Amino acid sequence: MSPEMIRLIASSTGETLYMVAVSALIATLFGLPLGVFLATSGKGELFAAPWVNRVLGVIVNATRSTPFIILVVAIIPFTRLIAGTSIGTNAAIVPLTIAAAPFIARLIEGAIREVDQGLVEAARAFGASPLQIVLKVLIPEALPGIVLGLTLAIVSLLGFSAMVGAVGGGGLGDLGIRYGYQRFMPEMMLAVVLVLIVLVQAVQSIGDRLARRLNKRIRHG
Amino acid sequence: MNAPLGYLGDQPSQRLVPAEPIVRLEKISKTFPGRDGQPVTALREIDLAVPQGSILGVIGRSGAGKSTLIRLVNGLEKPTTGKVIVDGANIAALPESALRHARRSIGMIFQHFNLLSSRTAAENIALPLEVAGYDKAEIRARVDELLALVGLSDKRNRYPSELSGGQKQRVGIARALATKPKVLLSDEATSALDPETTRSILDLLSRINEELGLTILLITHEMAVIRNIAREVAVIEGGRIVEQGDVFEVFTRPQHEVTRSFLGDEAGRALPPYVQKRLRKEATPDSQAVIRIGFRGPHATDPVLARLAREHGIEANILSGAVDEIAGRPFGTLVVSVPEASARQTLEFLKLHGLDTEVLGHVA
Numbered sequence: 031m032s033p034e035m036i037r038l039i040a041s042s043t044g045e046t047l048y049m050v051a052v053s054a055l056i057a058t059l060f061g062l063p064l065g066v067f068l069a070t071s072g073k074g075e076l077f078a079a080p081w082v083n084r085v086l087g088v089i090v091n092a093t094r095s096t097p098f099i100i101l102v103v104a105i106i107p108f109t110r111l112i113a114g115t116s117i118g119t120n121a122a123i124v125p126l127t128i129a130a131a132p133f134i135a136r137l138i139e140g141a142i143r144e145v146d147q148g149l150v151e152a153a154r155a156f157g158a159s160p161l162q163i164v165l166k167v168l169i170p171e172a173l174p175g176i177v178l179g180l181t182l183a184i185v186s187l188l189g190f191s192a193m194v195g196a197v198g199g200g201g202l203g204d205l206g207i208r209y210g211y212q213r214f215m216p217e218m219m220l221a222v223v224l225v226l227i228v229l230v231q232a233v234q235s236i237g238d239r240l241a242r243r244l245n246k247r248i249r250h251g
Numbered sequence: 252m253n254a255p256l257g258y259l260g261d262q263p264s265q266r267l268v269p270a271e272p273i274v275r276l277e278k279i280s281k282t283f284p285g286r287d288g289q290p291v292t293a294l295r296e297i298d299l300a301v302p303q304g305s306i307l308g309v310i311g312r313s314g315a316g317k318s319t320l321i322r323l324v325n326g327l328e329k330p331t332t333g334k335v336i337v338d339g340a341n342i343a344a345l346p347e348s349a350l351r352h353a354r355r356s357i358g359m360i361f362q363h364f365n366l367l368s369s370r371t372a373a374e375n376i377a378l379p380l381e382v383a384g385y386d387k388a389e390i391r392a393r394v395d396e397l398l399a400l401v402g403l404s405d406k407r408n409r410y411p412s413e414l415s416g417g418q419k420q421r422v423g424i425a426r427a428l429a430t431k432p433k434v435l436l437s438d439e440a441t442s443a444l445d446p447e448t449t450r451s452i453l454d455l456l457s458r459i460n461e462e463l464g465l466t467i468l469l470i471t472h473e474m475a476v477i478r479n480i481a482r483e484v485a486v487i488e489g490g491r492i493v494e495q496g497d498v499f500e501v502f503t504r505p506q507h508e509v510t511r512s513f514l515g516d517e518a519g520r521a522l523p524p525y526v527q528k529r530l531r532k533e534a535t536p537d538s539q540a541v542i543r544i545g546f547r548g549p550h551a552t553d554p555v556l557a558r559l560a561r562e563h564g565i566e567a568n569i570l571s572g573a574v575d576e577i578a579g580r581p582f583g584t585l586v587v588s589v590p591e592a593s594a595r596q597t598l599e600f601l602k603l604h605g606l607d608t609e610v611l612g613h614v615a
Binding site for chain 1: 325327348351352353354355357358359361363365366367368369370378379381382383410411412426427429430436
């Protein structure tokens, strides 16, 4: 493998990490409150608003059921509005974020719903407000689950980020398509896949380890 | 909300004559919307008063409505009709923010402890104080006091998963006491614990009641809990309070079937199986009447059967018996059989001596 190829792989890996990191961060910023709200706004819950809950649920499901590649194309005008362009890593961040936010919201909703309702009752009984219950009870108790959810979301984003390569988004997917596929360089394709495997492994094991450390439900040694 | 943080003893430790009950439920009814559209009535026309400084136990089978009842007191449930007066305020009518404030003076402990798994014992106890806006130094001092009070100073940095059931409930009690409540609600607090641990938790609650003058309202399905710490009892069945009063009075002279059933398992009240099997409702000429005699307080140790034999020549056959203690007072139960011909005379004699009697049936 030539030094030129190694340089290409390194810079593409950097682009992928940048796209995934930024979109994961922004998607979490939107997904966390959305997920918390979805988990607490059902009938008879802390922020009971069953109708808003239902409408948001439909929007989340609609976004999640749209195939990613179609989403990328469909929101090009919006992407241009936000990023100023529809090509390149910065442009790719927009659809990645929009695809990941509802996914993260659902994962966080699931983690929050796992929290024992008895804890909510106890917190209400000692005079905590709904917001205090979210910040001091639900999120801390759901944290191991939230971390595992975010790990899953980041792994999925790595896959999606390879797909934006198909529409000129940059990163490892872009490299794989242009060199590995169009120029028929199987060693390049193999290298790209290997780097992605290593990245996914790394993200997953960091996430697992962090979640385990945060989980105090299990006795440690 | 930054009240001075002295030791818990700013409430009078001597119980004064109860002027106004601290908790009063007035004509409470509660219906839930049912699954099939039919409303389900959980509580009907409940009247209950908990005197300041007392320990009142509500006993009932599961589904009797006791869980709903206790949740009304801190506003976790709202009554359909009626008033819930706690320390002078109608909890049922308070707006949400005032209710949150009122809850700081009503502590609650739970069957499954409901501790945060992500916080240590000390951090769990600190939580209500954080929520109430105390500053860090105050919280630390208060948590230290509370850990000492419940005997867990050496476990302050342990997570709930590293504590035993009894220790978890001690943390729960400390957390409930953090904001210096005037009333403690106990929701089946010992039902998940073994008898020995139950005993130690009940001792702790008794001590808190005596030393801090804290009023305790507890619900349970365990007779042992009522016997050991309650001074007053209310028996709940089908959403109604069917019997209510001093624990000793209620349990030595049970009026209602449910009350008797709770006593059924108690030592001395259960009939031995060989008698139970032969027990008939109707008397026959050669059968014997089975009589349960209750000895209360000063009569508990009277040699009454000896006197019955001496004075009336009636020889009672002892089937079972025990002398026990309810609410700290001796209470004996004796089940005897006498020939039908002497039954009436025996009952009169026993009543004359101030004993409680109940004809359970007849054995051939």
